[in-house]
Amino acid sequence: MEDDRDTKEEGVLRCDPEAQCHPKIEYMKQFKYCSAEQRRLAFIVYMDLCEAKDFWNVGIHGCESIGAILISGHPMKHDPKILILPVDRNDELSIEKLRDYVCKVKVDGLDVNSLTLAICETDSTIVYYEVTDGLVVPESPSEIEGKRQRRTWKMQKRREALKDNVVYQSK
Template sequence: MYSTCHPAFCDIEKLGCTNALQITIAFQTYIELCEVKRFWDVQYKYNKSLDLIYLEACATKSSPLQKYIPWPAVNAISLNHIEQMQKELKSERLTLVFVEGDSTSIYYCVSAGLVKPASPEQSKEYKKRQEKKIELESEIRKNASNLYELATSVESKESQSNPELSAGD
């Protein structure tokens, strides 16, 4: 190993986990949550009965604390194991962070129980809203330069008609 390492990596190593891969992906997830996602109050923890390193963090300063489970993408995970983690960590909602060997990570949120799928009518309505949103955003982008030119021309006309405004600048 190197003579120096990131303090968080050293701390994660000292939690009690003996699995080097789990330590590495926990550190990678920690850095991603802190530096890339810029989450708040990121903490690493270890559950001895599960032999699992997990992280807790808030997406924003005022959002609730969430649990993140770093998991090697090469390892299979069963629903029973997920349920066991939810029970042991006392959380109905967990975010599994599947980490690939190339450092790619995918976040997958799991919640206890089944969620009823949206009805066909709800799906159609959602799709219509999304299409309308995309259409409006497109119109805004198309007209942004026109709006800017209009705003600057109004501002210049006001300063020409009222010289006191331009003298106060």
């Protein structure tokens, strides 16, 4: 029996027909220099950041200088905003191309010294990979511990919410 929502045809994931009417897809259509495939990748990454990664203030930006759609957002509420570039896993990337991406990206109100690639697989798996121009100083142990504590707190909150939801539904 075939699922009506997502189908695989010739190895390419076809998006949910209802998603074609999503306001963000309609917004992305204004970027004439982007293909339908780029819009599809951007939408998948946008939804992942909003729904699975719990990013704050997620926005969509067109960047004509590299001919792509970029997504911005805060990983945590008070973290600095980062830029994400959705790319297909089959795209050929070189050091020069990555450097061009970092150097040519211009988005209003953001100082771009790094860019996060969202490498997308046809099954909607996404791997995030941060690219910077030059060397980056590693985080201090206290910063790493702070992130670990926030991540643990976030997971505990999710478990409590899930537990409350299960208890509520069973009554």
